[in-house]
Amino acid sequence: MVSEAASIGGYVSGETIAALSSRWGKSARSVVRVSGAGALEIVEKVFEPVGQAIQQVQSHTAVGGWLKLGEGVNCPCRLYVFVGPRSYTGEDLVEYHLPGGPAVVQMAMAALGAAEARPAQAGEFTLRAFLAGKLDLAQAEAVAAIISSQTDAQLRAANSLAEGVLSRAVEKIQKTLAELIGELEANIDFVDEDIEFVGSEQARGAIETVKAALDGLLGDAVRWGELEAEPRVVLAGWANVGKSTLLNALSGRSRAIVSGLAGTTRDVLMAPMRVEDTTVLLMDAAGLCDTSLDEVGLAAREAAMAAVHRADLVLYVVDAAAGISKGQWQTLEMLGAAVTVIVVNKIDLVSKNDLKKILQEVRQRRKETVVASSAKTGEGLDELRKQIREHLGRAELSVSGAQVVLTGRGEEGLKQAGEALARAKELLGKKEAIESPELVVMELYEANAALGAITGQISSEEVLENIFSRFCIGK
Ligand SMILES: Nc1nc2c(ncn2[C@@H]2O[C@H](COP(=O)(O)OP(=O)(O)OP(=O)(O)O)[C@@H](O)[C@H]2O)c(=O)[nH]1
Ligand SMILES: [Mg+2]
Secondary structure, eight states, X not given: OHHHHTTGGGOOTTSOEEEEOSOSSSEEEEEEEEESTTHHHHHHHHEEXXXXXXXXXXXXXXXXXXXXXXXXXXXXXXXXXXXXXXXSSSSOEEEEEXXXXXXXXXXXXXXXHHTTOXXXXXXXXXXXXXXXXXXXXXXXXXXXXXXXXXXXXHHHHHHHHHTTHHHHHHHHHHHXXXXXXXXXXXXXXXXXXXXXXXXXXXXXXXXXXXXXXXXXXXXXXXXXXXXXXXXXXXXEESTTSSHHHHHHHHHTSOOSOOOSSTTOOOSOEEEEEEETTEEEEEEEOOOXXXXXXXXXXXXXXXXXXXXXXXXXXXXXXXXXXXXXXXXXXXXXXXXXXXXXXEEEEOGGGSOHHHHHHHHHHHHHHOOSEEEEOOTTTOTTHHHHHHHHHHHHHHHHTTOXXXXXXXXXXXXXXXXXXXXXXXXXXXXXTSHHHHHOTHHHHHHHHHHHHXXXXXXXXXXXXXXXXXHHTTSOTTO
């Protein structure tokens, strides 16, 4: 497999590669990494150590000195040496820690280029780590996931991937599957006419056990894609309470048409909104009232309900001036636990006393957090943003490091394995399987291959290229 993957999309193993591994631009320090068979030789060409000869530098230690940038220009540099295979890539790897600045980095890359280190491609360091068996494919994906994590939950999930929680779960299933394949193959070899095993309850039971383990994994796992997606916050409520005005005010854009006519919004509208350190997708939809709806009104209501069901947070908006009707209380009841915050809007239209009364009533009847706002004057919107952030924060806590996290590729692999197992089970006992029991075994091999693709035991050039090309350069 190594030789097959060694030339993926222009990646050629054996060549020495270099890249900036820290952020481009001005910073306290820039780190340029060089990896490959020539990494140590290149040091001798471009680096002037202070105090000790470069040959005396031990692996996993640092040495101070000067990087020769060419044309007599030298730049202070601290060198970290990692002799393979005890390095990130498994190859000899040298890190040049330089003063952070674009000109220095550019000149350092040119000097390294002249010493025959070619610029690394996106993800090439991690690809080399994978090819050297330092990490499996699911863990390699975790490297990219950790870098792109924007929330605590994403970081926890990425760590679970990196620690191999998914890989171990998959390998456990593969082990059971391999035992089953072994037993069935032994039976094929020894049985002549009496092909008992294919119809046997035992084989069926064993396949079912493996399938149940797969389904359990699919059912319990956290989806990386869902964590990566921005949290969805939906403004729900009856028509004309000010949902669209709130969407515009909170997102700072004129995204939705606003009017005094009930039933203005029909489609589900979205606008990104910044709350403290994260971005959420704020969504506005048609009113949820159930009075005299025509065909379009029904479709709009259905779309609004679907948005509510997919939301991470539902804000239920009511109109302080118009009051809360019996129907609105019922809708709130119907939405039940989906709602986390009740927004009493249009408070600019009511007296302090009336507002106090309405807030009191809401608090008496409901346990949700209540926020009073005016989408028109902006009053209460900061409090609303704060509540959105706080409630999302709580939802995030649900990912733990021990939980299995599935990337899209992992989910696909598990599903394909499940389908192959289902086909194997269906075949059991059928005439074709009795005549050619290898058919059942072939399906089991297919299931095993689909699982192997998750950890990269089996990988194609296309899969590897797809994964590593999404990395940033320098990783
Ligand atoms: N005074 C005042 N008027 C508001 C406030 N929020 C919304 N409005 C007005 O209330 C009316 C309805 O506002 P929309 O934002 O269109 O209400 P909606 O809930 O989106 O209504 P539908 O799209 O019909 O479901 C408009 O005339 C808005 O200008 C507010 O806080 N104060
Ligand atoms: Mg609207």
